[in-house]
Amino acid sequence: MKLDTREFEEKMKKSVNAYADNLSTIRAGRANPDVLKKINADYYGSPTPISTIAEIKVADARTIVITAWDKSAMKEIEKAILTSDLGIHPQNDGTCIRLSFPPMTEERRKELSKQIAKMGEDAKVAIRNIRRDANDKVKAMKKDSTMTEDEAKASDKSVQDLTDKYIKEIDNITASKTKEIMEI
Numbered sequence: 001m002k003l004d005t006r007e008f009e010e011k012m013k014k015s016v017n018a019y020a021d022n023l024s025t026i027r028a029g030r031a032n033p034d035v036l037k038k039i040n041a042d043y044y045g046s047p048t049p050i051s052t053i054a055e056i057k058v059a060d061a062r063t064i065v066i067t068a069w070d071k072s073a074m075k076e077i078e079k080a081i082l083t084s085d086l087g088i089h090p091q092n093d094g095t096c097i098r099l100s101f102p103p104m105t106e107e108r109r110k111e112l113s114k115q116i117a118k119m120g121e122d123a124k125v126a127i128r129n130i131r132r133d134a135n136d137k138v139k140a141m142k143k144d145s146t147m148t149e150d151e152a153k154a155s156d157k158s159v160q161d162l163t164d165k166y167i168k169e170i171d172n173i174t175a176s177k178t179k180e181i182m183e184i
Contacts, residue, residue: 001141001146001147001151002147002151002154002155002158003134003137003138003141003147003151003155003158003159005134005155005158005159005162008130008131008133008134008159008162009162011130012127012130012162012163012166013166015123015126015127015130015166016123016127016166016169016170016173018123019119019120019122019123019126019170019173020173022119023116023119023173023177024037025037025038026112026115026116026177026181030061030062030101031058031059031060031061031062031063031064031099031101032058032064033051033056033057033058033064035064035086036050036051036056036064036066036081036086037049037051038084039080039081039084039086040080041053041073041076041077041079041080042076042079042080043070043073043076050066050077050080050081053068053069053070053073053077054066054067054068054069054073054077055067055069059098062100062101062102062103063098063099063100063101064098064099064101065096065097065098065099066090066096066097066098066099067095067096067097068097071094071095074092074094074097075092077090077097078090078092078097081097081099086099088100088101104181109181109182112181113178113181113182116174116177116178116181117174117178119174120170120171120173120174123170124167124170127163127166127167127170128163128167130163131159131160131162131163134155134159135156135159138152138155138156138159139152141155
């Protein structure tokens with residue numbers, strides 16, 4: 001009985017999707033509302049995603065406008081943005097908050113490229129950990145005699161093929177994002 005790799009493939013897909021989602025929060029010089037995804041404002045005592053308490057619009061290529069539905073939340077949204085690692089100073093005029101994205105310097109682009117590479121490496125480690133779990137399961141099945149030597153080798157190969165496929169996908173996503181940042 002060969003190992004059913006569907007469960008491990010699903011975990012690998014989730015790891016790749018999580019990595020791609022994390023990359024969307026990296027500011028690439030253009031105004032992108034996704035940079036606010038992970039920022040929570042204190043709204044009546046509980047951390048709340050900004051997108052649930054305010055409207056977020058892209059005004060132009062370098063400006064995001066945030067308009068809170070409850071004006072009392074404006075200060076908290078501003079404070080959350082200031083304390084985040086976004087590196088942008090919000091301008092609050094009382095009715096809306098403007099985030100102006102300055103053009104990126106060469107130094108900042110290189111710094112972001114390094115950050116992307118590190119995130120990519122972390123995603124690859126997650127894929128390799130899933131491979132290790134699958135290989136451990138194969139070894140256990142072989143030890144329990146529910147799998148023959150040939151089936152174990154075939155299972156190991158299919159797990160490795162999956163690993164190679166998803167690591168290549170991570171490399172492609174990383175290269176694409178790095179290229180995007182370096183061209184802006």
